[in-house]
Amino acid sequence: MPERPSGAPRDAAGPLAGVRVVDLSKILAGPYVTMSLADLGADVVKVEHPDGGDPTRKWGPPFNGPDATYYLSANRNKRSVVLDLKSPEGQEVVHRLISTADVVVENFRPGSSLQELYSYESLCEQYPELVVLHISAFGDSGPMRWEPGYDMVAQAAAGLMSLTGEPDGPPLKAGFAMADLSAALFGIIGVTSALVERARTGRGQYVTTSLFESQLALHVSWSTGYFATRERPRRLGSGHPNLVPYQAYPASDGEFVIAVGNQEMWRLLCRTIRRDELLEDQRFTTNADRVTHREALNAELEATLRERTVEEWCAQLGEAGVPVTPIRSLDEIYASEQTQVLGMIGTVDHPAVGPLEQIRFPVNFRGKRPELRAAPPLLGEHSRDILAEIGYSDAEIDHLLGGVS
Template sequence: MTLPLEHLRVLDLTQAMAGPFCTMILGDMGADVVKIEPPSGEVSRRAMGFKGKGDDTAAFIAINRNKRSLTLDLKSEEGRELFYALAREADVICENFRPGVTSRLGIDPDTIHGINPRLVYASISGFGQTGPHSQRAGFDLIAQGMAGVMSITGEPGGDPVKSGIPLSDLGAGLYCAFGVLSAVMVAERTGRGQAIDTSLFEAALSLGIWETAELWTTGRVPQPTGSAHRLTAPYQAYRTSDGYLTVGGNNHKLWVSFCEAIGRHDFIEDERFATNEDRMANRQELEHEVEAVLQKRTTEEWMEVMGEHGVPAGPIYNYAEVFEDPHTIERGMLEQYEHPVEGTVNTLGLPLKLSETPGAIRRHAPLVGEHTAEVLREVGVDDERLAALRQSEVV
């Protein structure tokens, strides 16, 4: 099977979440991702999350599939020379060190482009390579706070709440993958690579589409709205007799259909709810009136009713329930592979489906240095030199 990115060799110097997510996406689409780790292994192998049968955490295993692992001491001269040899044959380097670290190691974009001018060099950091905050340590939580995300998440009047998923990390990883592919296309046309600079802060900030629209149009500082939309109603979660139902009645046609579904035709002409602007101005009253009706039946019963009336609606699942839904399985979002230590491992499937050249899960998350010999032989390191490198702890 042909994979869309199988022609790309990626040197992966990333760790934790944002960078490994980027390189996993590239690997899922077929890129040969060589994860270059310090001799002790990447930090998230030991420091983050639950452990199964082996030493690696579930967090590491979840985000490092489709990669080969090479251990390399980049602080040693011989380690750097080996890295340069790898860079000569590579198409992409991804790193998420704090700005300045790659210069101190001698593997910065200028140095690498002197070795391989066509290489794409991608950097993810907390706040970017420039600017007054560039040297600050960056974590998802910090970026969410400074990008405004925590100020609009949660219930009105409540304490600041972070997004349940690390959207700063994951957003930066997605942007970086998009940047890599964009720059690779340019390199294939021109023969020249370039540096990519993205950050957790900018990823989180760039996702604030509705919030910045509200700020710049009205002058109001956006506030948290719970599950409700800040621009349209009804568009939120409502209580039922046994849980919650999410409803999207965010245009006039859907609003009328929703009123018909819940048997409240009078809402259509009610001056409090006649237009979207009216519903937004009286959203709390609308919520009270709607829930008084919805709490008379179960979520499942209302799902059937909403379906009959063409109203977008859904239950709120916990993660165990997500994987009990046959749609999740039918869409291939639960896959399994065999790991040499953990045995059969569940993993999230690929959310991107290509009709002719789909991605694939081809490799388990690697053990520390599992592919060191294999990768170094590809750049001409023989067994005698490999033994010497191991003896000197360069690899």
């Protein structure tokens, strides 16, 4: 493992304490990887361009302090240094940083000068223990490899939008940035796996994933269903392709979700809503029958479920053992007892905002959740400290920062 420079943070705890990450990425997928590694204890140095830094700092409103909340969502527990990656001086600083690092994360545009300057081929010759994660839109090979892409482009190109929306409505993107975030999660798995292998072999490696590949990996049952039937799937709204009833249903004052996963739940549902005759209807006897006659069954259920409120149905069906829930909005979720008991919301002090609420890392270690150590950094907030750590004098730091201000 590269030697940690004197003066670098030593107070982090967690499975990745002692690991240094140089974050050359921007927007969401890469920064979410590096934030997660930081949550797990890694020392993450976020390298930002002097012309405004990570573009998401301006992706608002809403803003909270000088930065957009979009930026604040994916950059906590990091330190920011401002460098011009294309200038000779900036390149020298980055290489000095990389020489102290275990991991580099980047999402440079394919074919760009930055991808050439910091290619894995050149980095691995100089730093054979280095793990490099590259995230792209469509992968490192194939006819689409050169195409740029944002989350919605990948959702459209990789099938998610074709599966999302009502059957008679237009295709929709998912409410979350599922293409970016799925690539981030697979990237985290790739980096941590490469670090485990490096502990065994002593050598780093080049890890790649893309928004496109990650979306295909999450097709799961959709893909296996298509491979078996060769039938193009259709949008089902909130419905499930393989289970019925398993979707949102209308009550008298809103909608709620019922999820029937086996025959016993089906019997409980029919008896609780006092529609026992549905159990005798041969169109609905088995799950396969119910999938085949989805529209007819849903019409029967909707006619009954519209007679009472969401609260009444959720109470009755829940007590009977049928999986059921209201469709909660974010304000309700964040205020809920379940969220509070799990400790999923934490607060960290931001130098411009004050107390800043954040959703915490969703994995516990020995019963404890990783700490929120530091707020998302201001642009270049730690430039002086980081440059001093890797051996630059005060005069050299003044020169470097004067050159990028």
